[in-house]
Amino acid sequence: MTKKVLLIEGDGIGIEIVAQAEKVLKAVNEKDNLGLEFDYGMLGGRAYDQHGHPYPEETKVKAHQSDGILFGALGGPQWDGKTERHLRPEQGLLDIRSDLGLFANFRPATAFPQLVDAAPLKPELVSGLDILIIRELTGGIYFGQPRGIRTNDQGEREGFNTDVYSESEIRRIGHVAFQAAQKRDKRVCSIDKANVLDVTVLWREIMEEVAKDYPDVELSHMYVDNAAMQLVINPKQFDVIVTGNLFGDILSDEASMVTGSIGMLPSASLNEKSAGFYEPCHGSAPDIAGQNVANPLATIMSAAMMLQYSLNAPESAQKITQAVNIVLDKGLRTRDIQSEGCTIVSCSEMGEAVVEALNTL
Numbered sequence: 001m002t003k004k005v006l007l008i009e010g011d012g013i014g015i016e017i018v019a020q021a022e023k024v025l026k027a028v029n030e031k032d033n034l035g036l037e038f039d040y041g042m043l044g045g046r047a048y049d050q051h052g053h054p055y056p057e058e059t060k061v062k063a064h065q066s067d068g069i070l071f072g073a074l075g076g077p078q079w080d081g082k083t084e085r086h087l088r089p090e091q092g093l094l095d096i097r098s099d100l101g102l103f104a105n106f107r108p109a110t111a112f113p114q115l116v117d118a119a120p121l122k123p124e125l126v127s128g129l130d131i132l133i134i135r136e137l138t139g140g141i142y143f144g145q146p147r148g149i150r151t152n153d154q155g156e157r158e159g160f161n162t163d164v165y166s167e168s169e170i171r172r173i174g175h176v177a178f179q180a181a182q183k184r185d186k187r188v189c190s191i192d193k194a195n196v197l198d199v200t201v202l203w204r205e206i207m208e209e210v211a212k213d214y215p216d217v218e219l220s221h222m223y224v225d226n227a228a229m230q231l232v233i234n235p236k237q238f239d240v241i242v243t244g245n246l247f248g249d250i251l252s253d254e255a256s257m258v259t260g261s262i263g264m265l266p267s268a269s270l271n272e273k274s275a276g277f278y279e280p281c282h283g284s285a286p287d288i289a290g291q292n293v294a295n296p297l298a299t300i301m302s303a304a305m306m307l308q309y310s311l312n313a314p315e316s317a318q319k320i321t322q323a324v325n326i327v328l329d330k331g332l333r334t335r336d337i338q339s340e341g342c343t344i345v346s347c348s349e350m351g352e353a354v355v356e357a358l359n360t361l
C-alpha cells in the first residue's frame, strides 16, 4: 500500500536541508521498496508571501491526507515585525501543530561517539549520553488565552500571555513520557517551576498521579532553573525528561549542545493517531542560509524517525542511522561539527555521502 509523505522546506536553510533528506528518503524508498509517494507543501514566510498565510489552505488539506510530514525550518528577519502576529511565519508552525493535534514532541539528544570532540562539554560528560526530551507541544503559554498587548490604567502598554494546562493535557503527555521510559532506562524527570507557578503545581500533582500506573518507572521532579544547570554539569543523569511547551523549547536547544551542534537534533511530533510531523529542532539559520554549509543530519534523522513512527518501516529507519554513522566514521563533517583531522563537507555533499553509504547497506 502506498504511503503519502509531505515534504515542506519552509524558509532559510530549510530549503537546503530538506533537499538532502529528500534524497535520502527517495534512496531508501527505492532500495527497500517502501511505496512512498511524495508531495510538496509550503509553510512559513515564503508561504505567506505566495499565499497570504503562513499555513495556507492547500498545505492544510495535504497535511491531513499525509501519513508523514517532513519539515525543514521557517522564519527570518525579512518577516520580523512586518506582519500582524497571526500571519508571522512562526505562527504557521504553531497552527499546523495545533491543527494536527501534535501534542507530543520527542526530541532525542544522543551523543554520537564520533562527535564527542566536537561538543563544547568535556568528553567524559558527553560520551554515551542518550536523553529523550518529551515536550508538550500544543498547550501552555504558547497557546493560552488571553494574550496580547493592551494599555493599562496608567496609559502604559503592557504585554501579557497566559500559561495554562488542563489536567487532561498534563495526563496525556505524562502517559507518553512514562510509556517511552518503559522502553528505555525507566526513569522520568518532570521539569517544572512548581515553587512559583500555579500551572506547574498542578503539572507536578498530575505527574505523581500518572506515575502510579507505572510502578516500574521512577519519577523525579526538578525545577527548570536547576535543570538548565544540571544539563551542563551532569547531563547523563537524565533518561526521559518531560516538560511543558516553553521549558521544552529552551531545554532542547540546550541539550543539543551535548550532541555537538543544534544541527544534530531531530524531532518527532505525534498526535493520538500517531500520524506525525518531523523536523529538526533548529531554526532557519538566516546567518548561513543559501551558503550550502548547513548541517542536514538533524533533518535526515528526522526522516528516519518518520519511517519508524509513522511509516511502519523501522528497518529502513535503522539503515539511515547506520548510514549517518558510516559517514561520521569516515570523518566527514559540516562546519558546525568540525574537529581536528576531519574533512569539511557542504550540506549537499553530506546528503550525498549519506545516500552513498545507504547504498552500501
Ligand SMILES: NC(=O)c1ccc[n+]([C@@H]2O[C@H](COP(=O)([O-])OP(=O)(O)OC[C@H]3O[C@@H](n4cnc5c(N)ncnc54)[C@H](O)[C@@H]3O)[C@@H](O)[C@H]2O)c1
Pocket: 010, 013, 072, 073, 074, 075, 076, 077, 090, 093, 262, 263, 279, 280, 281, 282, 283, 284, 285, 286, 287, 288, 293, 294, 295, 296, 298, 336
Ligand atoms: N522549527 C522552526 O522552524 C524554528 C525553530 C527555531 C527558530 N526558528 C526561526 O528561525 C529564525 C532564526 O532563529 P535563531 O537564529 O534564533 O535560531 P536558529 O536555530 O535558526 O540558529 C541558531 C544558530 O544555530 C545555527 N544553526 C542552526 N541550524 C543549523 C544547522 N542545521 N547547521 C549549522 N548551524 C545551524 C545558526 O547558524 C545560528 O548560528 C527565526 O526566524 C526563528 O523564529 C524556527
Ligand SMILES: CC(C)[C@H](C(=O)O)[C@@H](O)C(=O)O
Pocket: 075, 090, 091, 093, 094, 249, 281
Ligand atoms: C519557531 C518556534 C515557533 C518554535 C517553537 O518555539 O516551538 C521553535 O523554536 C522550535 O523549537 O520548534
Ligand SMILES: [Mg+2]
Pocket: 249, 250, 253, 281
Ligand atoms: Mg526552539
